[in-house]
Amino acid sequence: MKNRITILIVASVAALLALSAIQTHLVLNTYRLTRDAFVDEVDSAISVIDVSGRQDSLFDEWSTEMMDDLTDLQNHRIDKAEVLVRMKSSADSKRPEQKKLYQSLVDSLRLGYDVEYKKLITSVVMYNGNKADTIILLGPADRLVLFGEDFPDADANKIDRMTWFTKHDFISVVGDTISTRSFDLEVVAETMILITDRNSIVFGRVAKLLLASVVIFLFVIGLLFYSIRNLITQKRIAEIKTDFINNITHELKTPLATLSIATRSLRQKPVLDSPTAFTDTLDTIDRQSGRLQKLIDQVLNNSLGAEAIVLNKEPISDTVFFSELIQDFKLSAQHRDVTIHVDLHAPEVILRIDRFHLTTALFNVLENAVKFGIGHVGIRVHTAIKNGEYVIEISDNGIGISDRDQKQIFEKFFRVHEGDVHTVKGLGLGLYLTGQVLKAHGGAITVRSALKEGTTFIIGIPLG
Numbered sequence: 533m534k535n536r537i538t539i540l541i542v543a544s545v546a547a548l549l550a551l552s553a554i555q556t557h558l559v560l561n562t563y564r565l566t567r568d569a570f571v572d573e574v575d576s577a578i579s580v581i582d583v584s585g586r587q588d589s590l591f592d593e594w595s596t597e598m599m600d601d602l603t604d605l606q607n608h609r610i611d612k613a614e615v616l617v618r619m620k621s622s623a624d625s626k627r628p629e630q631k632k633l634y635q636s637l638v639d640s641l642r643l644g645y646d647v648e649y650k651k652l653i654t655s656v657v658m659y660n661g662n663k664a665d666t667i668i669l670l671g672p673a674d675r676l677v678l679f680g681e682d683f684p685d686a687d688a689n690k691i692d693r694m695t696w697f698t699k700h701d702f703i704s705v706v707g708d709t710i711s712t713r714s715f716d717l718e719v720v721a722e723t724m725i726l727i728t729d730r731n732s733i734v735f736g737r738v739a740k741l742l743l744a745s746v747v748i749f750l751f752v753i754g755l756l757f758y759s760i761r762n763l764i765t766q767k768r769i770a771e772i773k774t775d776f777i778n779n780i781t782h783e784l785k786t787p788l789a790t791l792s793i794a795t796r797s798l799r800q801k802p803v804l805d806s807p808t809a810f811t812d813t814l815d816t817i818d819r820q821s822g823r824l825q826k827l828i829d830q831v832l833n834n835s836l837g838a839e840a841i842v843l844n845k846e847p848i849s850d851t852v853f854f855s856e857l858i859q860d861f862k863l864s865a866q867h868r869d870v871t872i873h874v875d876l877h878a879p880e881v882i883l884r885i886d887r888f889h890l891t892t893a894l895f896n897v898l899e900n901a902v903k904f905g906i907g908h909v910g911i912r913v914h915t916a917i918k919n920g921e922y923v924i925e926i927s928d929n930g931i932g933i934s935d936r937d938q939k940q941i942f943e944k945f946f947r948v949h950e951g952d953v954h955t956v957k958g959l960g961l962g963l964y965l966t967g968q969v970l971k972a973h974g975g976a977i978t979v980r981s982a983l984k985e986g987t988t989f990i991i992g993i994p995l996g
């Protein structure tokens with residue numbers, strides 16, 4: 533059973549982890565798709581800029597100037613570095629007008645967010661027949677920003693990549709020889725946009741989905757936790773019931789066996805002939821039937837809840853109450869090696885309690901100190917007044933109770949599972965009843981204990 537529950541818990545946790553991984557993957561995918569859809573939306577919104585005639589003519593102007601520079605390069609009038617310087621300065625001279633144009637177009641779109649734009653020339657390669665001559669093949673650090681702002685690429689989106697091939701005829705002057713030559717040109721340009729607040733806008737669009745999936749996920753975790761906790765509780769109840777049946781069977785067996793021997797011996801002549809033996813046997817029968825009765829009463833009455841306990845409260849001096857209690861207890865524990873030390877609050881206090889029920893409740897605690905004691909039993913009863921409560925502390929030097937068991941000892945039928953449960957008699961009802969009696973009085977019982985050192989029960993009863 534325990535193994536099955538462990539397997540169930542491990543399997544459920546594993547399934548939950550797998551489910552959360554899938555869910556995270558799906559949510560991230562949705563986020564990416566929504567982001568791409570948003571970028572497409574922005575791209576088509578600002579596409580008017582690319583098709584605006586003025587920007588095209590600015591591009592044409594720049595490319596014509598580039599062609600002239602490349603012709604000068606072919607004619608060895610300038611070198612490659614100078615071509616680059618001229619290409620950049622030509623772009624610099626066109627950018628202010630393009631930026632103004634772009635800003636007025638974007639403003640007229642009223643998008644509700646800011647979009648920055650740039651067109652980069654990423655490579656220019658010249659071909660002379662089969663020979664390629666790279667003018668620019670730029671890395672990110674050394675590129676030519678033709679139009680727009682030079683924002684970093686990290687958060688930007690590439691919305692276009694254009695490759696432009698052209699053949700250019702020019703007049704070549706080498707020494708005295710003038711001829712018409714041509715070169716082929718390949719220009720690659722990229723367009724990028726940077727949407728400020730892109731991530732928060734996309735997040736806003738997937739927020740509902742994200743929230744719903746988090747809520748559902750938490751709900752599933754809660755449900756699983758609740759089911760497993762219920763399962764463990766059911767299992768514990770089943771164990772407690774089995775223990776109780778084992779205990780009661782064991783408890784009933786001894787007096788029944790003694791009764792059967794005693795009644796059989798009553799038929800035997802030596803007992804019939806001896807009045808003393810006869811009365812002794814009758815006394816045994818009486819004691820054993822009394823014990824049986826006590827056991828049945830314990831099961832029937834002691835399992836009552838606090839609400840079912842009818843109290844008959846009366847004022848009584850604590851000195852009187854404890855002296856009677858200790859006297860009765862000493863009598864019942866006389867066959868054991870027990871020392872009891874009583875330290876009562878002075879001056880005496882008048883308690884309003886149900887004498888009968890509280891005696892039974894405290895008796896259970898005192899009897900346990902003897903039952904679960906090792907060697908010489910030392911009990912200390914100490915009383916005091918704290919925060920308007922009459923506090924009784926009953927300490928022993930017995931086997932002690934582990935931290936885990938301390939949480940359960942006041943539950944119905946609970947007995948510590950240690951070795952043979954039958955070595956110490958009991959039904960696991962004593963402390964439950966004590967707890968219920970105190971609850972009926974408006975008080976409470978708690979425990980402080982360390983294994984092999986001893987146990988202290990702290991009982992609080994409201995005064996007044």
Ligand code: ADP
Nearest residue numbers: 900901904941947948958959960961962963964
């Ligand atoms: P019972 O004594 O019939 O077993 P109780 O309800 O009185 O039932 O006690 C529940 C369990 O708490 C006991 O079985 C025992 O394991 C543990 N216990 C109670 N009192 C003590 C004590 N003084 N020292 C050690 N263990 C104790």
